[in-house]
Amino acid sequence: MSRVLHRSGAVPPMAVGGEGIRLRLADGREIIDASGGAAVACLGHGNRRIADAIGRQAAKMAYAHTGSFISAPAEQLADMILEGSPGGLTHAYFCSSGSEGTEAALKIARQYFVEIGQKQRTRFIARRQGYHGNTLGALAAGGNMMRRALYEPLLSDAFSLVSPCFAYRFKHDDESESQYVDRLADELEAEFQKLGPDTVIAFVAETVVGATTGCATALPGYFGRVREICNRHGALLILDEVMCGMGRTGTMHAWEQEGVSPDVQVVAKGLGAGYQPIGGILIGGKIVEAIRAGSGGFMHGHTYQAHPVACAGAVEVQRIIREDRLLANVQEMGRRLESALIERFGNHRHVGDIRGRGLFWAIEFVRDRGSKQVFDPTLKVNERVKQAAVAQGVATYPMGGTIDGRHGDHVIVAPPYIVSAAEIDEIVDRLGAGVDQGLSGL
Numbered sequence: 001m002s003r004v005l006h007r008s009g010a011v012p013p014m015a016v017g018g019e020g021i022r023l024r025l026a027d028g029r030e031i032i033d034a035s036g037g038a039a040v041a042c043l044g045h046g047n048r049r050i051a052d053a054i055g056r057q058a059a060k061m062a063y064a065h066t067g068s069f070i071s072a073p074a075e076q077l078a079d080m081i082l083e084g085s086p087g088g089l090t091h092a093y094f095c096s097s098g099s100e101g102t103e104a105a106l107k108i109a110r111q112y113f114v115e116i117g118q119k120q121r122t123r124f125i126a127r128r129q130g131y132h133g134n135t136l137g138a139l140a141a142g143g144n145m146m147r148r149a150l151y152e153p154l155l156s157d158a159f160s161l162v163s164p165c166f167a168y169r170f171k172h173d174d175e176s177e178s179q180y181v182d183r184l185a186d187e188l189e190a191e192f193q194k195l196g197p198d199t200v201i202a203f204v205a206e207t208v209v210g211a212t213t214g215c216a217t218a219l220p221g222y223f224g225r226v227r228e229i230c231n232r233h234g235a236l237l238i239l240d241e242v243m244c245g246m247g248r249t250g251t252m253h254a255w256e257q258e259g260v261s262p263d264v265q266v267v268a269k270g271l272g273a274g275y276q277p278i279g280g281i282l283i284g285g286k287i288v289e290a291i292r293a294g295s296g297g298f299m300h301g302h303t304y305q306a307h308p309v310a311c312a313g314a315v316e317v318q319r320i321i322r323e324d325r326l327l328a329n330v331q332e333m334g335r336r337l338e339s340a341l342i343e344r345f346g347n348h349r350h351v352g353d354i355r356g357r358g359l360f361w362a363i364e365f366v367r368d369r370g371s372k373q374v375f376d377p378t379l380k381v382n383e384r385v386k387q388a389a390v391a392q393g394v395a396t397y398p399m400g401g402t403i404d405g406r407h408g409d410h411v412i413v414a415p416p417y418i419v420s421a422a423e424i425d426e427i428v429d430r431l432g433a434g435v436d437q438g439l440s441g442l
């Protein structure tokens with residue numbers, strides 16, 4: 001009998017340990033953690049270097065309030081991830097989760113416009129089928145309809161939602177990729193015009209949409225058009241890379257592959273690899289300068305922001321990624337994962353799409369490939385596949401409501417950056433058996 005409130009009614013098995021890409025359960029089973037939870041454990045489990053760095057910092061100085069003191073780990077972490085001011089991002093604010101990161105991004109964007117005398121900017125435009133966190137501000141910015149539904153009456157109307165760039169589901173058959181991108185750009189432009197372009201603070205999007213649609217990458221040119229529209233109207237671009245960033249797609253930032261950079265970027269999961277809770281925002285120089293020239297400080301804060309122990313863990317994570325040249329492994333193993341998934345599921349009658357980038361892949365399930373017809377949501381196909389895959393010894397990240405919050409099913413495969421070729425093959429083998437078993441009889 002568990003007294004911890006869990007996500008679903010059934011109490012899941014207890015995880016007690018782990019080494020590398022494997023998790024050990026209390027009942028003795030060993031499970032390959034093929035998605036690092038929700039694309040979190042990017043260096044796998046049981047890494048001694050990270051555990052030692054955390055222990056050393058906890059023993060030395062666990063906490064000092066950031067209103068009065070700075071800490072070496074927070075300074076080191078910012079220096080390391082902002083080296084060379086990637087994309088014009090010059091400063092960081094660290095917090096304890098992706099949702100807190102989104103809240104900070106929304107607030108700093110609003111404060112920026114107040115500082116520069118544009119108080120009339122009070123609106124955000126975001127996208128349906130995107131997710132930015134579960135706190136009320138982040139939930140309002142998100143378009144994950146399943147997670148929003150219960151709380152809809154509490155969500156701010158400062159946010160409006162436009163269509164995602166999700167070609168498999170929403171590009172018309174008689175439309176070229178560039179025509180689809182044009183249609184999305186026209187829709188965004190129309191939303192700016194409807195709201196009044198000088199009332200918009202920012203457009204908010206995941207660079208690669210993670211859990212909600214399952215690793216949906218944007219089409220070439222999409223983010224270029226988005227950036228141009230934001231620039232033309234003097235609005236900011238906030239990119240949420242909580243799931244897809246910090247190396248997951250093969251470059252440190254997913255936006256590097258889109259030819260644009262954001263004004264504010266939200267980061268979390270891969271920043272600390274799950275060894276400590278940590279998230280944050282990376283902030284463009286012009287925003288920091290405006291605050292410095294104006295009120296002087298970011299009007300926001302949390303008790304545990306820039307927590308020294310969490311930052312010390314993240315510093316070690318980032319060192320390992322650099323020293324072990326793990327981005328190269330993400331790219332190489334990503335190509336192997338892509339081919340293995342295509343080989344195993346490319347002709348599967350119930351797999352409609354295989355999509356992703358780097359070590360961030362999803363397979364979307366359909367009842368019928370030709371018509372892309374989905375399974376009845378009450379069958380909970382994604383959950384069936386998840387359970388069957390666990391029975392085969394591999395954990396993935398499942399989600400339903402791929403298309404609109406209710407219809408569609410997918411699972412995400414996002415192995416740690418340390419994964420080997422043999423482990424990729426084992427993951428896809430076991431997942432293949434899990435998918436066949438989970439879908440059997442449907």
Ligand SMILES: Cc1ncc(COP(=O)(O)O)c(C=O)c1O
Pocket residue numbers: 038096097098099100102131132133134206210211240241242243244268279
């Ligand atoms: C893209 C994205 N943004 C924000 C969040 C929220 O992060 P957290 O659950 O750490 O609050 C998530 C979590 O899955 C996410 O995937």
